[in-house]
Amino acid sequence: MAGLSSRSAVAIHALAMLAHRRGGPLTSTEIADSLDSNPVLVRRILGHLRDAHLIWSTEGRGGGWSLARSPRDITLYDAYAAVEEGQVFSRHTHPPSRACEVGRNIGDLLDAEFRSAERALEEQLGRTTIADLLQRILASDGEPRIH
Amino acid sequence: MAGLSSRSAVAIHALAMLAHRRGGPLTSTEIADSLDSNPVLVRRILGHLRDAHLIWSTEGRGGGWSLARSPRDITLYDAYAAVEEGQVFSRHTHPPSRACEVGRNIGDLLDAEFRSAERALEEQLGRTTIADLLQRILASDGEPRIH
DNA sequence: CTGACTGTAACTGAGCCAGTTACAGTTAAG
């Protein structure tokens, strides 16, 4: 089962498409078609990427979405951080009993352990850029230039 | 918002209590009291820890739960792996379009990136043992031996 | 045989998520 939403996957996919279409904008419908998803869903996620200054959009006819930075300056962590809110781990819904020596003190320590584990995950995501990913995508494509 | 369930937190809390009660068994009701939670919920989670051979249980009167290993041989990763099934990240629910050069090839690459990020999280969790955690819990307790 | 336990099935209510419909606002092209 899945912990986080699939928004990170959608965001990274969209960023890779925008990097592929160097400079030129894409519409939410074009991106949704590649994802086999829905334009509204895509716009919601791209809205978060825009709020994080990774991309920008223009309205009206001929509008669409474009990268705001070089693909070399956007990591998978940037995409993850823009669309996934909150923490990976959940804590107790009720605070533990203060009558128990363990329950009284475990809270902060557990939070610290979980945060450091999440930080390790985030640092690993930060090691790959959209440019890296796109390069590998194109390299793994047997017959180039079909679409 | 939370990605994973709070089962890891409950499992680690329970393991720390069992380590604290060196050798002697605890009942699901005692553990649930410290968690301010429910005995049935605790038994469900402890059942997973037993399936992973971290603890064992005895039924009937005077029964309960005990550690099956030294707290130094149980890491936070062991608890996490026993109770959290599946992956942290979700992928697209529909497979991406095969007509798009990006969509056609991003799947496996994204899976590999996500798996390596999860592995970093898991390795970090594996660096702390229940014995480490319990020691810090007891150290941070101002007045020892209340419970 | 009674009471203290584990083990499980079944149900509930809450929250999150992907997906969709609907519609208001914006812009370029004719």
Next chain:
DNA sequence: CTTAACTGTAACTGGCTCAGTTACAGTCAG
């Protein structure tokens, strides 16, 4: 100025997972 192609958002749906609970069968000690 009208139309069509877009973004931007609100509102709703159905499905899923989760924590929490009730209920009850099985096990074991005294």
